[in-house]
Amino acid sequence: MNHSNDFPLVNDVHSGLNATRVADIIAPRNVAGIGAAIAHAAEHNLAVAICGARHAMGGQQFGEAALLLDMRHMNRVLAFDDVNGLIEVEGGMQWPALIDYLHAAPRSTARRWSIRQKQTGADALTLGGCLSANVHGRGLRMAPFIADVEAFKLVDAQGTLHSCSRQRNPLLFNLAIGGYGLFGVIASVTLRLAPLRKMRRDVSVIGLDDLPAAFQERIDAGYVYGDFQFAIDPASSDFLQRGVFSCYLPVDDAAPIDASGKELSEQDWRGLLELAHTHKTDAFAQYAAHYLSTDGQVAWSDRLQQSIYPDGYHRAIDHKLGHCGSEMIGELYVPRERLCDFMRAAAADFRQHGVDLIYGTIRLIEADRESFLPWARQNYACVIFNLHTAHTAHGIEATNEAFRRLIDLAIARGGSYYLTYAAAASLHQVQACHPAFGEFLEWKRRLDPQQRFQSNWYRHYRDLWAAAGETPQALA
Known part of the structure; x- marks a missing residue:
């Protein structure tokens, strides 16, 4: 086992708002190593947390x-x-x-395989972490990641390996x-793959009111992936109402x-991110111009899902802004x-409260009928x-308040939100959007x-339930 005894401080990559002092770090290399680590934790009466590439920002890792x-x-x-497309x-x-x-990989057939979907924004995420968060990508007719998982192997709290x-x-x-990560360590994942295809990117700049029909037209025409990246300048009439x-x-x-090299480089992304903080209309205009220049571009179905994540990009921005900050992500769902209607309400809220939006996108998701705690209930x-979140008590609370208001806007329209990001929601909001959460906690126990x-x-959600005197739903 690789471990140290200096009580290391760890943090998440994106927000930098989850600084945590852990007892030790162990990097297992096989199932036996996982079992040994769990036995070590039991011997020393330690809880066990599980991390991968450390992009999660909700405190799960x-x-x-x-x-x-x-x-x-x-x-x-x-x-x-x-032959069957499983790995x-x-x-x-x-x-x-x-x-x-x-x-x-060498092939025994002419068919070539690759992934169906991955989360966007960054590539360096582990498959076990993606399973644990039940991620999704840009599929126009895809359910969350659970639909792509054939099986997995999990090591439980007793060190026992289960095939699931x-x-x-x-x-x-x-x-x-x-x-x-609350039920064990994901040792391996068996994925259902999809045939590797070449795909053409078709790009336009349209208004939000035209988007629902445009999504449906693309679905009917056989398009597989798609999204809408909206304007971010509250001083513009295009704010949240027009996009790529x-x-x-x-x-x-x-x-x-x-092979023309039209894709944005890491330096290009750093420049766009800086503009999104300082000159929002220019940032959107440059982004839109770039994507329009790639209209008709052909790429492999897996490569087009990959993206550049400029590690540590906020350091240069902090220098220009004169304060330490980062971005917090929230994901809202509405019918x-x-x-x-939701986007117009969100735009009004952001203008009223001075919310600093850096980037945003709209995608589609199909209902998840399988996971115990589904976020895509329809x-x-x-x-x-x-x-954008300043790393001060006031800045962090302002972002949490913004997400609570967004959750309320979603609830009022029959919607929900993703549990994976900041734990800003109130108990009422959790119960309204994730009605199985109490039973989920009971299965954990x-x-x-x-x-x-x-x-x-x-611990946050366990204590939230306890503080309110709530008891999880009894199990049959």
């Missing part, structure tokens, strides 16, 4: 005074069925390595996907891959017919907001009675 398992060394491909990888594998493997699928240990399958609409259509395999429009797996995220 760290626990104060807990033993932290860093899963990134468990990153091998274990099995590849290129088993260790839970610490990250998306770039998986995509590269599938491009290079829809047929085998189905309750644990449904609890652990979207279970934020990009969708991807499968094309003939003979179509040439675009698709209420999208335009077919929704998904709205992602990145809000039943399946992990020693409370071995903990995180700051879990």
Whole structure:
């Protein structure tokens, strides 16, 4: 085992608002190593938290005074069925390595395989972490990540390895996907793959009122991926009402891959992010001009889902702004017919309260009928907001208040929000949007009675329930 005894301080990559002093860090390299780490934690009466690439910003990956398992060394491909399109990888594998493997892997058939969907914004996330948050991508007709998971192997609080699928240990399958690491360590994941295709990017700049029909037209025409990245300047009439609409259509395999180098470089992204803080209309204009220049570009269906994440980009911005800050992400869901109404209400709220929006996008999601704690309880429009947050008590609370107001706007329209980001929601909001949460906590108590797996995220919600005198729903 690799571990140190200096009580390290860890933090998340994106927001930098989850500084946590852990008891120790262990980086297991196999299932036996996971079991040994859990036994070590039991011997020393330590809770266990589980992290991957540390992009999660809701406190799920760290626990104060807990033993932290860093899963990134468990990153091998274990099995590849290129006839049926299934691949088993260790839970610490990250998306770039998986995509590269599938491009290079020898094949016994002419068919080439790759991923169906991945989360956007950054590539360096582990598969175990993506399963634990039940992520989603830009699919126009896709359910969350659970739909892509064939099976996984999980090490529980006793160190026992369980094989979980829809047929085998189905309750644990449904609890652990979207279970934020509270039921065990994801040792490996078996993914359902999709045929690798070439796809053409079609880009236009349209108004929000035209977006619902435009999404439907693209779906009817066979487009697979798409999103709408909206204007961010509250001083403009375009604010949240106009955006770059990009969708991807499968094309003939003979179509040439675009090698013109039109994609934004890391330096380009850094420049755009700085403009989004200082000259918002210019940022949107440059972004729109770039994407329009790539209209008609052809790329592989997996490569087009990859993106550049400029690590530490906020340091240069902090220097210009004169204070330390970062972006906090929130994701809201509304029935698709209420999208335009929701966006107009959000724009009014942001203007009234001076909310500093840096980036935002709209996608679609299909309902999740499988996970125990589904965030996509119906077919929704998904709205992602990145809000600039000064690293002061006032700045952090202002962002939390903004997200609580957005959640209320979503609830009023029959919508919901994603639990993965900041734990800003009130107890009432959690109960309204995630009605199975109390029962989820009770299953946690039943399946992990020693409370071995903990995180700051879990402790927050456990204490929120306790403080309100709420008792989780009794289990049958």
